[in-house]
Amino acid sequence: MHDDYHDSQYPQDQAHGLRQLFAHARVRMVPVVANPHMAFGGVMLERLCTAFAEQGAQVMVVDASDRAPSPDELSVMDLGECIETLSPQVSYMAARGLPLRYVDATGSTAAFLQAVADAAPHVDVMLVHATESDLCRLFMRSEARPLLLADDRPASVTHAYAAMKLLTQRAHLMVHDLLLCAAPTSPRVERIAAQVASCADSFLGAVLRDWLxxxxxSDAREAPTPALRRWAREVLSPVAMPHAGLAMAGRRGASSQHVLN
Known part of the structure; x- marks a missing residue:
């Protein structure tokens, strides 16, 4: 049955199928790159959910990261059994290991995204939280814009940059955003964002389009920051603006060593 599904219902060109899903489906899919060196990754997912919920959106976290809970055994038969309602506007799917059940002969797991969208037709925004390797298989050659997570510690920033490199080179995802988790008084935040943007441009040919x-x-129930509110509004916008904010890539001359220190 699994092979029949792929032969009869899913297009042979997986990248084309995923582009069609992005172009025509109501759901907005945001790849969120899991960072094992962050202490507050779950908190950042909460903040993202709050920002989208404030805009009136139904949001679901599809957690396929290495630290996610194991999915319900019934997920083999029905993905809907994995969905947990957290609030009237927020739901959660424990999906560790699930994408690989949908892998095709090319290594793509894009069919998983379609299956989740079918299982949750009410959702407006899907935050797909996974490792960079899994996100490569899920979103290869799509129009997705991955959201990198990091804090202001070197190991965390190094991982975010390495994830960007993998997503750029393996999945051809050339435009990224960055969410930095740090105290308001952190002296490193702006410099980290500028250095990641510069290295993305100089060494990867990629663009750090926006950073937050x-x-x-801060309390998850607090209003989102103006920057986070603007970013969420933009994700929900029916008009894609893939070339806005290119100024972040304008600074050249930083070396990759600067990002790592």
């Missing part, structure tokens, strides 16, 4: 700064100590 969120205080991990």
């Amino acid at each position: 700064h969120v205080d991990p100590a």
